[in-house]
Amino acid sequence: MKGKNFTRREFIKAAGAGATLLLANKFGIHSLAWADSKKKTLKMVLVDYTKCTGCRTCEAVCSAYHNPVIVNGKSLPGLGNPVYSRIRVHSFNPDVDIPNVCNMCPDAPCVKACPVEPEPKTGRRAIYRDEKTQTIQNDPKRCIACGSCAKACAEQRTGVIELDPQTGKPRPTCNLCGGEPQCVKHCPFNALSVVEVKTSSKFYGKSPKKIATELSKQWYGKVI
Template identity: 45%
Template sequence: MSLSRKQFLSNLALGSGGLAIMSSFGFMSVSVNDYNSLKAIVIDFDKCAGCRTCETVCSSQNHKFEINGSFVHGLGNPELSNIRVWRYNPPLDIPVTCFLCADAPCVEACPVKPHPETGRKALYRDEELGTIINDYDRCIGCQSCADACRTNRGGVIFPDVEGSPHGMCTLCDGDPSCVKWCPYEALSYLEINSEMDFRNMTPRQIATRLLEKYYDVETSKNAAL
């Protein structure tokens, strides 16, 4: 009898006591349209093969070089990507990117006073796409945003050597490169309902929900993304 990938990993997880998470979709990144209707990067974990193409194209698109006055795509260093693929044992690959949360705890945590003209802190939300943007000229490198993300969401914001935040999804101006170039069609960019499951949940909460759904086992203290 042949086993599906989900059944195979389920057997491995139950046999070894390890963590495995599978889903037909996963809520990982949203843009905000009036904060009620959302558009999201939806991840099909059944299709993800862990090839990390998404990391390469994300880095290339968002870290361009200027040559003779023109900007060209970067080298595609996965360490600079805004989407990260986390690998687990039993074999499981989990792409994770910025939630772009509607309540934006990272923006709320920013201690920089709003600009008198724009009303923006150093970290603010783009009004068109809903992405989170950092004003590097005003950022004080306190890492409060990274701490808030790590405590309240997925911990995808990471500081550079000067403490400025990186890792916030740009949605590539509304045409996500990770979605376009995924060779397994594991990523989609779709309109979803704001009440959809997994919205604004931490990876640990997502793991708990999916474990209960697919494996009917309790999550151990160390079972987290």
Template identity: 45%
Template sequence: MPLSRKDFIINSFWASSGFIILNRTETVAGTLTGNGPIKVIVADYDRCTGCRTCETICSAFKTDTSGDKSPHGPGNCEQSNIRVWRFMPPVDIPVTCYLCHDTPCVASCPVSVSAETGRKALYRDESKGTIVCDLNRCIGCQSCAETCKTERSGVIYPDPEGSPTGMCNLCDGQPQCVAWCPYEALSFVEIWPEQTKYSTPQIIFEQLKHKLYTIQSH
């Protein structure tokens, strides 16, 4: 069930949380045009303590080949699809792929649209909603990573061959970072993509810094 408009504002407006920042003035359900709600991972910055359990879980889940994935073995945070950025004064910003409705990463991909599939090297898997790279067609130019870094969450980074990785695959509908967050700071909820306003971790930090550490806020 989609999160109610009110709940979502309470939970996710920047004042309390949410890497996706809603535009307050818009109205919701029923009046919306375009596609329906999608499920994304939302972070509550008031709850996040910056422990990076999500990072180890994600990388362990990705690299574990034992078949028995619960709970997870060790994993290096570098290989995680979720990133917790630590700022000073102390604010921790966990970000994963926003699954942006306008996909600037795909837009920046210079590889031509394939006549056969209708896709660039980087494309959205419409069945899952996730961003995927076609390793056979990727030229490793890093345009997507650069665009994501300057405009959005910045989770895309090059793998050893130079192809983009770090895009969240939602663990086939059961995000493990959400399941194992010790502080219940992550949730997997439905949002209306056209209503979201996306920010970089740096901008979210500036807003949270203002909220937590300035005199005006008291």
């Protein structure tokens, strides 16, 4: 296990040095075939925890894509505030890194917990599954900042919903970049992929702490 630990740290170092270059050189658009598909299958970003080094390139790429830093009215390519990333890497000791991202739950406990009445025309609560992307979105205009969605997600699933400390409303969660998942494209270790949601898969809907506890036992024989 020592060897594995050492290799992971080496990876992190290498990634840290290369991350800026990577973002500057590779930031761009790519399309996936499913983006145009009329089939309404649920897709999510799946993490291979054996490959993730905790380099956080995914956080940097996600925030740069969705919330680019703007200076003098111009957005700076490849630069974003990781606070707004829709994928969040949780690091544990012993060395286990768990990127947390919406699992696009078919039964969506977050949506069910929202007390805002469905809009008559669209059937949407303040948090809803978007028809086009089949991802979970929040409408800040209708949201009453009660935090019920975040609580339901934390108690029943991944706990991925983060509430903005100023507004008390959920920050946006993963929308699969509208069909061009940037984190998947730019992860330097190919730890991320887009897959169809399978509730039977091993770590589906689990919190980072639960996943890390399980992996720590497997990899290091220790409980976190």
